Structure formats: C-alpha cells, structure tokens
Amino acid sequence: MYYIAGLTLGPSSSSQALEGLAVFTTFRYMQYIISGMRATASVANAEAGPIRSTPTSLIGKIISPIHGLAFFIPPVMYSLCVAFNRFVQPAWMQRMSLPHDYFQYETEVGLRVAACASTFVVLRFVGRTSKHLGGQWHAIGRREKPKVVQTGSSVLIQGVLFTLMSWSYAPLVGLSITAAAFAVKMPIEEDLIMKDPAIAGEYRAYMQKVPARVIPFLW
Numbered sequence: 001m002y003y004i005a006g007l008t009l010g011p012s013s014s015s016q017a018l019e020g021l022a023v024f025t026t027f028r029y030m031q032y033i034i035s036g037m038r039a040t041a042s043v044a045n046a047e048a049g050p051i052r053s054t055p056t057s058l059i060g061k062i063i064s065p066i067h068g069l070a071f072f073i074p075p076v077m078y079s080l081c082v083a084f085n086r087f088v089q090p091a092w093m094q095r096m097s098l099p100h101d102y103f104q105y106e107t108e109v110g111l112r113v114a115a116c117a118s119t120f121v122v123l124r125f126v127g128r129t130s131k132h133l134g135g136q137w138h139a140i141g142r143r144e145k146p147k148v149v150q151t152g153s154s155v156l157i158q159g160v161l162f163t164l165m166s167w168s169y170a171p172l173v174g175l176s177i178t179a180a181a182f183a184v185k186m187p188i189e190e191d192l193i194m195k196d197p198a199i200a201g202e203y204r205a206y207m208q209k210v211p212a213r214v215i216p217f218l219w
Contacts, residue, residue, distance in 0.1 A: 016087040018112055022165040023082050025116040026075045032123050049144025053192055060188045063181055064140055070177035078166050089168075096169045108167065115164035122161065140189050146199040 055061060081090055089097070100108065162171040193203045 019082050019087040021116050023079050025119050026079045029119055030075055051141035052144050054141040055188050063184050067181035070174045074171045074174035098167050111164050115161045119161050140185060142192055142196050
C-alpha cells in the first residue's frame, strides 16, 4: 500500500495516478508550446514582416517537418495511448520501459513526480526564449526585417524530463532525431543569413563574438 496526500492507494491505483499526472503534465506542456508558437508567429509577422527567403534544397525543405514531428510525436502518442488505456501504459509501450531493477518503486515514483514538477519550471525558460526571439521566430528563413538575436536562453532538457515522466526509452529516440535535425538545420540557416546583405555583416560579427553554436567552448 502507498500513501499519497493522506490517501491510501493500492499498487494499481498508485500507478494509474502516476500515469495520470504524467499525461496531464505532458498535455499542459504541449498546450503551452502550441499556443506559444501561435502567439509568437503573430508577433513575428507583425514586427518583422513575412518570411522572404527560404531554403531551396530538398533537405532544407524537409528538415523542419522532420524536426517538428520528432518533437511532437512521442509525447502525443504517450498521452493518447495511456489516456485511452485507462491510465495504464499499453503492453507495447511497457516493453520500452526504463529498467525497474535499479530503483525501489518509491524512488521511481519520486523521480517521475520530480520530472513532472520540473517540466513546469522548464515552461518559464521556453517562454523567455520565445520572448527574446520575438519578431525573428521562424522555422528556416529570413524575414522582411531581419536582425540577429543575441539574448535569450535555450532549453534542451525536456526530452530527458519526458523520459523520466513516462519511464520509457521512446522519448530518447525522438530527442536523438530532434537533435540531429537541429544540427542539420543550423548550417542551412547560417547559409541563408550570410547570403542576406541586410544582416550578413551583423551576423559575422556575432559569430566572432560567440563562436560556439550550441555548447560553449566546444561547438
């Protein structure tokens, strides 16, 4: 028996409550991301105008959809499958679970609850990133009034948190694809910037000031 908030729960109901918390957290995160993207897109169109240059190569055209699908599919599938299965992970999903042998059940529950709580903290950083991008938000392309964004924060830990929330390897697969797509997108985006005379000089100075793209002092 387990005791949560003064309630006595059996193993089955405790597991369902935990999955319910993870599904709710995932749903809230996705809701925040989607609503934030819509709001930021409206601000970007109003402040910096429409996108006037986009990649012409095949990989440049498909990499953003791949990036987006790899980001959205794992949490959406988890939420829908668990919710429609009465807040129990289906058998096929359980086969991708993280090992249960290394931790006691209470420790596993604690890690999953902590991951859920941390996700709401991450939302604040996501909001700050969108705020700093402002009028320059886009998939890949240069807007009518481009400028270099030199402030803001980038959060790359949500995949790890979702792995703990769902206690599954599946989000790591999506995270790997997302990271690979991001690595492919960066040089394509930089090429567009360097071909734009309105911003190339400013971006060249920014690259000298901040030579690392993602990881300070490394890459």
